[in-house]
Structure formats: structure tokens, C-alpha cells
């Protein structure tokens with residue numbers, strides 16, 4: 001009957017009405033989605049033809065010539081895996097090696113949770129994918145729960161938990177006067193949250209502020225979490241970038257571990273291995289025992305299966321090759337330190353240049369903050385002037401991606417920042 005109906009609709013021209021273009025209302029109600037703040041910065045930068053232009057928006061590492069870097073350890077791993085039989089799918093041995101080696105980086109090589117296999121770990125689509133998996137798992141296992149996020153936090157955290165239908169609350173984090181941590185207000189919010197709440201924490205190199213609690217403060221936070229029975233979810237996107245030392249940057253997590261918390265951690269190799277395009281990450285959730293870990297892992301695999309099945313193979317092979325080869329891992333450790341050092345040095349140069357120009361404002365926070373980002377204190381109007389008059393691009397909140405600052409552009413940048421802040425104030 002359907003066939004007869006369709007045949008009668010063949011037109012005189014010989015074209016079926018089914019293949020003739022016609023307007024349809026399927027997507028008429030769809031409006032453009034709001035632009036991601038970082039994408040907008042990149043677009044404006046690319047459209048600018050000035051030879052002086054500087055992109056301080058994107059949070060990916062650049063060398064001192066402003067170029068993206070392929071680490072030597074990655075080149076070595078490429079050579080080692082060349083010709084591997086990996087096109088079909090990654091073997092479970094390789095993917096579990098990635099997880100085993102990743103969790104050692106955060107919990108410590110000799111950690112009991114690893115020896116006792118008390119963790120549910122899965123490879124994930126970089127840090128974003130690991131956060132998304134956890135948000136979904138949180139919704140399914142604790143449907144009534146909320147997530148407490150620092151104010152401010154990486155803008156995509158809001159999208160991720162909102163897409164998982166987990167309601168969000170914020171907790172105090174940044175003090176815009178001191179451009180440091182608002183520790184007292186943070187502790188108050190932790191204390192006042194209902195017992196057993198989920199909290200998102202940045203273990204190091206906080207994005208966008210570059211402000212981290214010190215060791216003593218982490219100990220106090222961990223203690224209060226214990227008292228309140230809160231669950232800490234650590235989003236580790238920049239391990240190594242704060243101090244240059246992978247273990248030191250995991251100190252916050254190790255403190256929580258020592259205090260006997262169950263916790264979860266999202267890891268990304270986008271920045272610290274320069275593998276942004278390969279989307280390699282890991283999600284691990286600590287459990288009471290091995291049996292619980294197996295159950296939790298099976299649920300995570302189940303979520304991933306329906307979302308994207310499995311992640312691309314090449315990046316997993318690269319990371320697992322580097323982490324399981326002592327020489328390559330040692331080289332990687334050195335290369336991470338070098339990247340962190342370059343950023344630290346350029347922070348000092350930028351602060352020094354502003355002081356030399358006679359700026360009356362306090363720029364101490366440029367060197368007090370750590371990691372890839374500096375929340376400069378520039379107002380949206382000053383950021384706008386920097387783009388329009390000086391071809392310097394950053395997000396409207398005044399966040400500078402320090403990786404975009406180089407020996408070649410730092411004095412131009414300092415001049416521009418001095419010019420737009422001369423008669424003004426900081427946010």
C-alpha cells in the first residue's frame with residue numbers, strides 16, 4: 001500500500017516528490033546556541049590581521065615562540081608504536097594499562113587503594129569526558145544530589161553537570177580584593193552545605209584563578225569534609241603545571257587519601273602531555289573494596305557504552321606507552337617541569353615589566369597565582385580596549401592564559417596592559 005501511494009506521487013518531470021527539495025518545519029524552532037566564551041576569543045583573534053596580535057584565551061601550552069609543542073616523549077612513543085596493530089580496537093590490556101598508570105600518578109605508586117584494587121577506573125574522552133561520565137554516574141547513583149562548584153570555575157563545568165541534570169550550587173573560592181583564596185568563606189560554605197554533599201575541587205592550578213589552597217588549608221578542608229561526610233570530586237586537568245612536579249601537584253588528593261576519604265578524580269593528558277587533540281583521560285572512583293569497585297566500574301562502562309562506546313585508540317597507546325616505560329616517563333617528567341618553569345619565568349617577567357613601567361597597581365598576584373592561568377583583575381572594559389586598540393585577546397573575566405605570553409611579546413603586552421589600566425582600577 002505504501003509502495004502504491006509513493007508511486008502515484010511521481011511527478012510528470014520524473015522526480016519523486018520525496019527527492020524534491022522543499023521546506024520543512026523540523027528545525028524552525030531551533031535558535032543558535034550561546035557561544036562558548038573561549039571559542040569567541042579564538043574567532044576574534046583569527047579574524048585580526050595585526051602582526052602584533054596575541055591570543056591569551058586558549059588554555060593550551062605554547063613554547064616561547066608561541067607555537068604548540070609536541071613533546072619529545074610523545075615523538076618517541078609515536079616511533080615505538082608505529083605499525084602497531086591497533087586500527088580495530090584497543091586491547092583491554094592496553095586500556096587497563098592506561099588506567100593503572102594514570103591512577104598511580106594521582107594516588108601514588110604505592111598507594112593502598114591501588115594495591116587493594118579499591119578503585120573503579122575507566123579511560124575517558126580527556127578531562128571533559130571524565131567529568132561528564134562522573135556527572136552522569138552521580139545522577140544515576142544519587143538522583144537527588146547536587147554538585148557544589150567553586151565560584152568561579154571552568155565555564156564548561158556548568159554545562160557538564162547541567163546536561164547530566166544535576167542541580168548546581170556554588171561555594172566561595174576567590175577573593176577579588178586579595179586576588180587569592182577566600183578561605184574563611186570557603187570553609188563556611190563547606191560547613192553550611194547539607195551533610196553528604198558532592199563538591200567539585202580543582203586539586204592544583206585552578207582554572208580560571210590560578211589560586212590553590214596551601215597544604216595546611218587542604219588539611220583543614222579535608223578534615224571538614226570528613227566531619228560533614230562530603231564527597232570530593234577532583235578535576236585534575238593540569239597535573240604538573242602548578243609546581244612543575246607531578247607528585248607535589250597531587251598533594252591535595254594524597255591528603256584526602258590519608259584522611260580515609262572515598263573520592264573520585266578526572267584526569268586529562270591534554271595539557272601535560274600536549275595531547276589535546278587525542279582526547280586521552282581517565283576517571284577513577286575510590287570504593288570500599290574490590291567487589292564494590294567492580295560494580296562501579298561496570299556502571300561507568302555502561303554509561304560510556306551508550307554515550308560513545310569507546311575512546312579513540314591512538315592517544316591511549318601513546319599515553320600508556322609513555323607511562324609504562326621508565327625512560328619515557330622520566331623524559332615526560334622533565335618536559336612537564338620545563339613547561340611549568342617557562343610559565344613561572346614569564347609570570348615574573350610580566351610582573352617586573354609592569355612595575356618598571358611605573359604602574360601604580362599591585363601585580364603581585366601574577367606571580368602568586370600558579371599554573372596556566374592568571375586572573376589578572378582587568379575589567380571587561382579594559383579587556384575590550386586591549387582587543388580593540390592593542391590586538392590582545394582574552395576572556396572578558398580578565399583571565400590570561402600565561403602560555404600565550406612569550407619573551408617576544410611580553411613587553412608589548414605589559415605596555416598595553418599599563419596603557420588600559422593607567423587611569424583605572426582592577427576588578
Ligand SMILES: Cc1ncc(COP(=O)(O)O)c(C=O)c1O
Nearest residue numbers: 126127128154207235237268270
Ligand atoms: C578545570 C578543567 N577541567 C577539565 C578541562 C578539560 O580538559 P580536556 O577535556 O581538554 O582534557 C579543562 C580544560 O580547559 C579545565 O580547565
